[in-house]
Amino acid sequence: MLDWIPEEILTFLILCGQAFLIIIPLILSVAYLVYAERKVIAAMQLRKGPTVVGPFGLLQPIADALKLVHKETIIPTKANPLLYIIAPVLTFTLSLMAWAVIPWGEGLVMADINVGVLYLFAISSLGVYGIIIAGWASNSKYAFLGALRSAAQMVSYELAIGFALICVILCAGSLNLSAIVEAQEKIWFVIPLFPMFVIFFIATLAETNRAPFDLPEAEAELVAGYNVEYSSMSFGMFFLGEYANMILMSAMTSIFFLGGWLPLTSWGPFAYIPGFVWMALKIAFVLFLFLWVRATFPRYRYDQLMRIGWKVFLPITLAYVVGLSFCIAYGVFPETLGVIK
Amino acid sequence: MAIVNHLDLQSYLPIVAFLAMGLTMSLVLLVLSLLRGKSRPDPEKNAPYECGFKEFSDTRVKFDVRFYLVAILFIIFDIEVAFLFPWAKNLKEIGIYSFWSMIVFLGVLTVAFVYEWMKGALEWE
Numbered sequence: 001m002l003d004w005i006p007e008e009i010l011t012f013l014i015l016c017g018q019a020f021l022i023i024i025p026l027i028l029s030v031a032y033l034v035y036a037e038r039k040v041i042a043a044m045q046l047r048k049g050p051t052v053v054g055p056f057g058l059l060q061p062i063a064d065a066l067k068l069v070h071k072e073t074i075i076p077t078k079a080n081p082l083l084y085i086i087a088p089v090l091t092f093t094l095s096l097m098a099w100a101v102i103p104w105g106e107g108l109v110m111a112d113i114n115v116g117v118l119y120l121f122a123i124s125s126l127g128v129y130g131i132i133i134a135g136w137a138s139n140s141k142y143a144f145l146g147a148l149r150s151a152a153q154m155v156s157y158e159l160a161i162g163f164a165l166i167c168v169i170l171c172a173g174s175l176n177l178s179a180i181v182e183a184q185e186k187i188w189f190v191i192p193l194f195p196m197f198v199i200f201f202i203a204t205l206a207e208t209n210r211a212p213f214d215l216p217e218a219e220a221e222l223v224a225g226y227n228v229e230y231s232s233m234s235f236g237m238f239f240l241g242e243y244a245n246m247i248l249m250s251a252m253t254s255i256f257f258l259g260g261w262l263p264l265t266s267w268g269p270f271a272y273i274p275g276f277v278w279m280a281l282k283i284a285f286v287l288f289l290f291l292w293v294r295a296t297f298p299r300y301r302y303d304q305l306m307r308i309g310w311k312v313f314l315p316i317t318l319a320y321v322v323g324l325s326f327c328i329a330y331g332v333f334p335e336t337l338g339v340i341k
Numbered sequence: 342m343a344i345v346n347h348l349d350l351q352s353y354l355p356i357v358a359f360l361a362m363g364l365t366m367s368l369v370l371l372v373l374s375l376l377r378g379k380s381r382p383d384p385e386k387n388a389p390y391e392c393g394f395k396e397f398s399d400t401r402v403k404f405d406v407r408f409y410l411v412a413i414l415f416i417i418f419d420i421e422v423a424f425l426f427p428w429a430k431n432l433k434e435i436g437i438y439s440f441w442s443m444i445v446f447l448g449v450l451t452v453a454f455v456y457e458w459m460k461g462a463l464e465w466e
Contacts, residue, residue, distance in 0.1 A: 233374030
């Protein structure tokens, strides 16, 4: 029936379809992450959260999305129109692209590339461009200052993420994400690399501009940071992109430190739960930590933020890389730790 | 040789598929909002937001040099991280010699880092 399509194009179309099958649940989970955020924080502050639209307010995110679509798209007169439109497209596309390499189970991965970690690192670094371009193209002071702050914060904490990843690679001996998960069969990396896990988690908070590092947003001083001039779906795309990045960072945390699709225990009924459910549970757990932190901690000052990034995290992670590589090069680590194949 | 075979471009195809889908979806979302949203342009509404005032000065002004410093420092350390990736993957095989080579490299950068610290390049008041 489909003979007239060249085989290469057919393969590509099938791949596009598979990508679609990952992207749609992802966007749905973004919608319900927003709902969960409102509900969880409401519960922590003894409020009810959304209750009006649908049972338990379950249709609230759908209603919000519909409302956003029906809003006017504003392109400020002083903005650079092309860059202004490109910025949200870039943020949104990048936040989806990274999902190509995330493994959901043994062999359950779309792009099983050898340099998966490097790819994730590169894509998450590119995220800065969307913010810088948005801040520059809006030609508004708030947006510009927000973008500068955001970019400086993201690059500072990326170094901590990079060094924490080096530790994971040192232990796993591979850059392939599936291999990294399989290397954690004996013991999850969260145990031998616990300090790195903590630093990685805090750095992902800063990298995704989440509380307590949401300085770019800082409602009281910068209104909403780099996306203040955006409206309608161009704002919606920043929003989707940011939350998809949060989920991505949680997925990275589960893959690098919490054993990805590996079960908590293979005891009894737990052995029958499929891998991708474990993966989803771990992602949900890390996301809950994100929300919990937001409800608990006040915002950092900017100088404190930069101090922690450069003067605390960078030296600690660097020292940890040196120490860990010393132990591995000299074979100090006992086999029981399971960190070496 | 296994090393030569490792460059398997076929496995990168899904990434291109994701790129295509991402661009398509963002286009759909943009067009949808352009079609559904009403457009009522107004010179006041389309001016850059500045708490209700007309903007006082141009946005393209001088900004704090420390942002520039952070960017420069970031490039140096990011290159360092990029160098560490292949080294970290193979450390088990290439052993003690490569370990000390990397320590020398890291040591040079650490000296520079300490110098920056002492000079106050990392201070934000």
